[in-house]
Amino acid sequence: MRHIISILLENESGALSRVAGLFSARGYNIESLTVAATEDPSLSRMTLVTRGSEDVIEQITKQLNKLVDVVKLLDLTEGPHIEREMMLIKLKATSTARDELKRLVDIFRGHIIDVTSSTYTVELTGTGEKLDAFIQAVDSDDILETVRSGVSGIARGEKSLHV
Amino acid sequence: MELTGAEILVRCLKDEGVEYVFGYPGGAVLHVYDALYQQEDVKHILVRHEQGATHAADGYARSTGKPGVVLVTSGPGATNAITGIATAHMDSIPMVVITGQVHTWAIGSDAFQEVDSVGITRPCVKHNFLVKDVKDLAITIKKAFYLATTGRPGPVVVDVPKDVTAQRTEYSYPKEVSIRSYNPVLKGHPGQIRKAVDLMLTAKKPMLYTGGGVILSGAQNSLTEMTRMLGFPITQTLMGLGAFPATDPQSLGMLGMHGTYEANMAMHHCDVLVAIGARFDDRVVGVVKYFCPEAQIIHVDIDPSSISKSVKVHVPIVGDVDHVVKEMIRLIREDKRKPDPVAPMQQLAQWWDQINEWRSVNCLKYDRASALIKPQYVLETLYRLTEGDAYVTSDVGQHQMWAAQFYKFDKPLRWINSGGLGTMGFGLPAAMGVQLAHPDATVACVTGEASIQMCIQELSTCRQYGLPIKIINLNNRYMGMVRQWQEFFYEGRYAMSYMDALPDFVKLAESYGHVGMSIDKPADVEPALREALKLKDRLVFMDFITDQTENVYPMIAQGKGHHEMHLSPERELA
Numbered sequence: 001m002r003h004i005i006s007i008l009l010e011n012e013s014g015a016l017s018r019v020a021g022l023f024s025a026r027g028y029n030i031e032s033l034t035v036a037a038t039e040d041p042s043l044s045r046m047t048l049v050t051r052g053s054e055d056v057i058e059q060i061t062k063q064l065n066k067l068v069d070v071v072k073l074l075d076l077t078e079g080p081h082i083e084r085e086m087m088l089i090k091l092k093a094t095s096t097a098r099d100e101l102k103r104l105v106d107i108f109r110g111h112i113i114d115v116t117s118s119t120y121t122v123e124l125t126g127t128g129e130k131l132d133a134f135i136q137a138v139d140s141d142d143i144l145e146t147v148r149s150g151v152s153g154i155a156r157g158e159k160s161l162h163v
Numbered sequence: 164m165e166l167t168g169a170e171i172l173v174r175c176l177k178d179e180g181v182e183y184v185f186g187y188p189g190g191a192v193l194h195v196y197d198a199l200y201q202q203e204d205v206k207h208i209l210v211r212h213e214q215g216a217t218h219a220a221d222g223y224a225r226s227t228g229k230p231g232v233v234l235v236t237s238g239p240g241a242t243n244a245i246t247g248i249a250t251a252h253m254d255s256i257p258m259v260v261i262t263g264q265v266h267t268w269a270i271g272s273d274a275f276q277e278v279d280s281v282g283i284t285r286p287c288v289k290h291n292f293l294v295k296d297v298k299d300l301a302i303t304i305k306k307a308f309y310l311a312t313t314g315r316p317g318p319v320v321v322d323v324p325k326d327v328t329a330q331r332t333e334y335s336y337p338k339e340v341s342i343r344s345y346n347p348v349l350k351g352h353p354g355q356i357r358k359a360v361d362l363m364l365t366a367k368k369p370m371l372y373t374g375g376g377v378i379l380s381g382a383q384n385s386l387t388e389m390t391r392m393l394g395f396p397i398t399q400t401l402m403g404l405g406a407f408p409a410t411d412p413q414s415l416g417m418l419g420m421h422g423t424y425e426a427n428m429a430m431h432h433c434d435v436l437v438a439i440g441a442r443f444d445d446r447v448v449g450v451v452k453y454f455c456p457e458a459q460i461i462h463v464d465i466d467p468s469s470i471s472k473s474v475k476v477h478v479p480i481v482g483d484v485d486h487v488v489k490e491m492i493r494l495i496r497e498d499k500r501k502p503d504p505v506a507p508m509q510q511l512a513q514w515w516d517q518i519n520e521w522r523s524v525n526c527l528k529y530d531r532a533s534a535l536i537k538p539q540y541v542l543e544t545l546y547r548l549t550e551g552d553a554y555v556t557s558d559v560g561q562h563q564m565w566a567a568q569f570y571k572f573d574k575p576l577r578w579i580n581s582g583g584l585g586t587m588g589f590g591l592p593a594a595m596g597v598q599l600a601h602p603d604a605t606v607a608c609v610t611g612e613a614s615i616q617m618c619i620q621e622l623s624t625c626r627q628y629g630l631p632i633k634i635i636n637l638n639n640r641y642m643g644m645v646r647q648w649q650e651f652f653y654e655g656r657y658a659m660s661y662m663d664a665l666p667d668f669v670k671l672a673e674s675y676g677h678v679g680m681s682i683d684k685p686a687d688v689e690p691a692l693r694e695a696l697k698l699k700d701r702l703v704f705m706d707f708i709t710d711q712t713e714n715v716y717p718m719i720a721q722g723k724g725h726h727e728m729h730l731s732p733e734r735e736l737a
């Protein structure tokens with residue numbers, strides 16, 4: 001099962017490597033990982049996507065909680081939540097295909113944020129599946145570069161992860 | 164008044180009540196050594212290798228329950244300490260290790276004797292710190308001791324760059340510290356405890372399985388009280404020996420790979436298993452699907468990640484052993500189903516009959532008529548002559564298992580060995596820490612001719628500080644534990660397990676200024692031990708030339724269940 005784990009972490013050098021080190025040392029997989037400081041400069045927020053059986057996920061959350069730098073965590077997939085990922089994708093856009101590409105970007109509610117005579121750079125936000133679908137929809141020969149942010153997530157409703 | 168970082172460091176240790184620091188100097192910690200030199204409160208023990216410093220601090224901790232403290236230099240000083248840090252980490256031993264580091268401005272430049280100590284030690288510490296500003300030093304040391312000694316204990320490394328030890332600031336040692344992300348749970352959940360007691364009082368074939376957590380919690384008294392009150396059989400892990408008296412009729416001895424027949428059979432057949440401060444290690448569990456097939460399992464542990472890690476349990480209780488067991492006792496007392504206070508075992512008579520039948524197999528029996536010295540005999544004699552009251556450290560191998568089986572520990576903190584990491588070289592330096600903590604006690608180091616050579620240099624430390632350790636070298640000219648596996652599982656192809664070119668241990672001991680003895684006849688074992696134990700102020704190295712072919716029994720081979728033990732050839736059941 002795929003799980004999205006949100007972590008509030010002490011914003012200290014080395015904290016990220018404790019989390020990453022835990023995953024490699026114990027053989028857990030990381031599908032994506034994003035991290036940045038929060039409005040409270042002493043805390044970082046990390047979103048980690050992993051896969052594993054219920055037993056493995058239970059161990060992962062326990063082991064994460066055991067790290068002294070982990071202040072709090074929440075398995076978002078246990079409740080209703082929103083997940084978003086951002087992608088920057090640079091596409092070949094030659095004269096004949098330009099209009100069609102523009103329409104496709106509109107359908108996916110993306111933005112063209114940089115243009116040259118032969119390329120478009122597109123910004124797209126959504127679930128991982130939506131980004132996958134966009135990639136499927138364009139001709140793979142036309143993709144020059146993709147940059148994905150990894151998943152960020154937040155619980156729906158009034159539930160919030162804070163100190 | 165402003166103090167330098169080095170002075171602050173030493174003052175912190177003093178204010179923390181540290182008696183001994185085990186260490187080795189070098190460039191990055193010279194300021195600290197200079198500060199140590201100018202005071203007398205904190206005593207420094209100079210080892211001969213940094214691995215020895217960590218094991219000595221570890222032995223000190225295991226035999227006192229207080230944290231062990233280590234001081235080493237940057238680079239090779241820190242890397243030499245790793246084995247000892249990992250050893251303490253696997254067995255949850257409280258330790259604070261201070262490593263010197265290159266100047267802050269040189270960090271990351273491949274400077275002389277620079278290693279990323281925080282990075283290298285990260286996987287084998289409870290936590291670690293790099294101190295970049297002298298203003299953070301005292302609070303960091305306080306946090307290090309707090310983390311090392313609370314919750315599930317463990318080693319904490321504090322990496323201190325040289326310039327930080329030279330900077331000055333005001334000193335005051337914080338009385339208390341709290342860390343917002345770290346709040347170990349002590350009291351167990353009342354509902355869960357009630358559920359557990361309910362299961363315990365209705366069990367027909369109950370079993371207590373207790374481990375190192377009981378000793379770490381200091382819960383021997385409450386555990387003993389509860390066990391006697393319930394009349395349950397009890398088995399202990401290698402790490403838990405001594406938390407309940409081994410000579411008590413309710414004790415079935417150690418369980419697991421080299422545990423007793425009665426303990427393992429009782430595990431296999433019990434209907435309620437109460438695991439307390441034990442972590443279901445693979446040497447104990449064997450194959451998960453064969454483990455306690457009939458039992459409802461209760462597990463008390465302070466570390467939630469120990470619970471249901473390998474074996475799924477039915478009643479998890481997160482909390483400190485002493486707190487939880489005391490609460491259990493209270494509930495049992497109030498309960499009308501409580502066992503008869505005069506004859507608590509009576510209620511379980513059928514179960515005890517069965518257990519006594521398993522006991523009658525006498526699984527630890529060995530050949531007493533042998534013309535060769537049997538290692539078991541040496542340990543039995545040591546037990547008898549020390550009246551079970553010695554501190555016993557051990558290395559790793561067959562001798563370790565025999566010591567665990569034949570020395571009956573009635574008290575905690577007496578059996579000092581590396582269980583989780585299984586570190587050869589542990590025994591002698593650990594004994595130094597134990598002897599310093601208990602100067603008048605008999606401290607025996609049970610070792611093998613292979614293990615002892617891994618930290619043999621510490622004989623020099625023992626000489627310098629006059630540590631009268633009794634070294635019991637069970638010399639079988641083999642890495643016996645390795646040889647045993649090769650005999651059983653590799654058709655007797657003894658690849659690299661023969662110990663060739665051994666030193667003359669008697670002369671070796673003498674060259675360090677100690678007493679050496681070589682014993683090769685069974686009849687000489689007792690007189691030699693008596694003589695050695697009489698030499699109260701000398702280290703005696705006793706080289707026992709033992710039967711090379713002796714194996715450790717019982718043994719559960721890999722992939723087998725608790726009920727499928729091998730007994731010794733004479734004892735093998737049909």
Ligand SMILES: Cc1cc2nc3c(=O)[nH]c(=O)nc-3n(C[C@H](O)[C@H](O)[C@H](O)COP(=O)(O)OP(=O)(O)OC[C@H]3O[C@@H](n4cnc5c(N)ncnc54)[C@H](O)[C@@H]3O)c2cc1C
Binds near residue numbers: 403439444483485585
């Ligand atoms: C050659 C060799 C052979 C071995 N053979 C055997 C064998 O036959 N049988 C055997 O038992 N072992 C054997 N071992 C040892 C084995 O590898 C493990 O080290 C041992 O079984 C672990 O013991 P434990 O479960 O008591 O856990 P420990 O490592 O002592 O862990 C303690 C547990 O208690 C918890 N705890 C700590 N403090 C508290 C507290 N205050 N309150 C509550 N819980 C707390 C911890 O979280 C942890 O889960 C062998 C080792 C070697 C080297």
Ligand SMILES: Cc1ncc(C[n+]2csc(CCOP(=O)(O)OP(=O)(O)O)c2C)c(N)n1
Binds near residue numbers: 645
């Ligand atoms: C540092 C280290 N290296 C290797 C091992 C693997 N090992 C376990 S027991 C053993 C042999 C120990 O021999 P000895 O000290 O003579 O004890 P004996 O088994 O003969 O009693 C070895 C090599 C280990 N535990 N630790």
Ligand SMILES: [Mg+2]
Binds near residue numbers: 639642
């Ligand atoms: Mg040997």
